[in-house]
Amino acid sequence: MHSKYKKIEQVVSRLNMPSYRYEQILTSIFTQRISEYTQMYTLPKQLRCALANEMGNSVCLVRPVSVKAAKQAGKVLLALPDGNRTEAVALRYERGWESFCISSQCGCGFACRFCATGTIGLKRNLTAEEITDQLLYFYLNGHGLNSISFMGMGEALANPHIFDAITLLTDTRLFGLSQRRITISTIGIVPGIQKLTRHFPQVNLAFSLHSPFEEQRSELMPVNKKFPLYGVMNALDGHIQATGRKIFIAYTLLYHVNDSPNHAKAVANLLQSRGSWGRLYHVDLIPYNPTDKTTKEYTPSGRYRIRQFYEILKAEGISVTVRAQFGSDINAACGQLFGGE
Ligand code: SF4
16 A cells, blocks of 8 residues: 555655664654644654655645534545545534544546535545545644544545555554544445455444435445445445444435335345344434535425334334434535535
């Protein structure tokens, strides 16, 4: 894997410096939060200059273009080294817990009909370093990295670099996040789910369902034609069987589209039919967030229909919650990121 950390190690060894210099650089970044190589005064001047010359002086490759803050959420538009842009969101919970929603791709090619990011199309995958630098940006700016989720722009499991990014995030000399503090959200890329099960079994998995009916799901989410719900559910069962971990089912409620009692009953049936794995599925109901980039065809379900959907699932013995919404006033909620100011 090419990453700045590998490159730093190479610079240290090329200058014939002892390997503890590499550890000192990591300490400067991850303990002292020093964001420029020339400011790392524990290092000899020759090494500081070599790092700044070869890597650029800034440790973090992504650069903030604009920052929007609301009470519990902050959205940052970040410029990538090639001028493309991506977005990351910081969420603050009670008692100071901080969670970050980061992007895995620049734009997205899956064209889910209710999603603002999907209107852009895929520009490119982010590299492992660009993915992790979104967090490095927050960390160097004084935030605590308590948990992160890949729910920003793009489909994480469609980007092969995501696995290298998780390796960097869980490296104890770098970000040192435990797998359980990381959540990957997917629309159902079966090979990606299976790879995650094999290599990072403790990472949390969230699956975007949005309709229990194959035909309607294909309309809302064209990916369903390639990876039909039936096969995705089998892959998710396989994940539960191998890991014993809970899976989160994200369900965005669209008024009179997928929020009827029939839909709720079909979601319950789908999960009940998993047999003993069924109890490890947890449904997260998400009130829809329209933006001026998404089709006007969809509107949010009102309180009554959300409550009705919730009650039906509950009565069927399904574990379910209605997700609290943060940041919808700054277009920082789910499906609202589109890389614009
Ligand atoms: S919901 Fe996710 S996968 Fe679908 S278009 Fe939006 S970003 Fe892409």
